Amino acid sequence: MELPIYLSKTSREPIYHQIENQMKTLIASGQLTKGMPLPSIRALAKDLETSVITIRRAYQNLEYQGFIQTTQGKGTFVADIDHDMKQQMKVAEVYQAMEAAVEIAFKYDYTAEQLKKMCLEVIHKKGGNQT
Numbered sequence: 322m323e324l325p326i327y328l329s330k331t332s333r334e335p336i337y338h339q340i341e342n343q344m345k346t347l348i349a350s351g352q353l354t355k356g357m358p359l360p361s362i363r364a365l366a367k368d369l370e371t372s373v374i375t376i377r378r379a380y381q382n383l384e385y386q387g388f389i390q391t392t393q394g395k396g397t398f399v400a401d402i403d404h405d406m407k408q409q410m411k412v413a414e415v416y417q418a419m420e421a422a423v424e425i426a427f428k429y430d431y432t433a434e435q436l437k438k439m440c441l442e443v444i445h446k447k448g449g450n451q452t
Contacts, residue, residue: 322360323368325352336371340379348388348402349410359389359397 326343328336347353359380360368366376380397383389387406391397426436 322358324360324365326369328369328371337375337379337382340369340376341382344379344383345388345410346414348399349407349414353399355399355401357399359399361396 324344324347326340326347328339332339334342344353353359359365362373362376362380366373369376380389380391384391384397388400388402389397390400423436426439431439
């Protein structure tokens with residue numbers, strides 16, 4: 322099984338963190354469901370062209386946070402994540418993306434009013450309502 326994880330070698334975010342965040346997103350969005358088997362550490366390291374140590378760290382962090390579970394001799398599987406946790410993850414990811422967008426806009430000297438207008442345009446363009 323190949324996971325749709327894309328790594329940026331130029332990002333300041335550590336590779337293991339990129340893997341963790343993308344796996345959390347895959348779980349929160351329902352693309353990875355409870356009980357689904359995950360690739361072994363070695364297989365994922367090969368697929369992502371990164372070290373086994375990097376994948377091990379990401380898996381350990383995800384297991385510690387309750388997103389995955391490893392059973393000796395059987396493999397690593399997606400854990401049962403409750404609905405509230407999934408919702409919190411979704412909100413956090415959107416919030417972080419918005420914070421990044423606002424930071425970029427202010428770096429280019431946009432005003433809050435200009436930013437609000439842009440945001441509403443994007444929402445309208447994507448088919449959302451402006452309530």
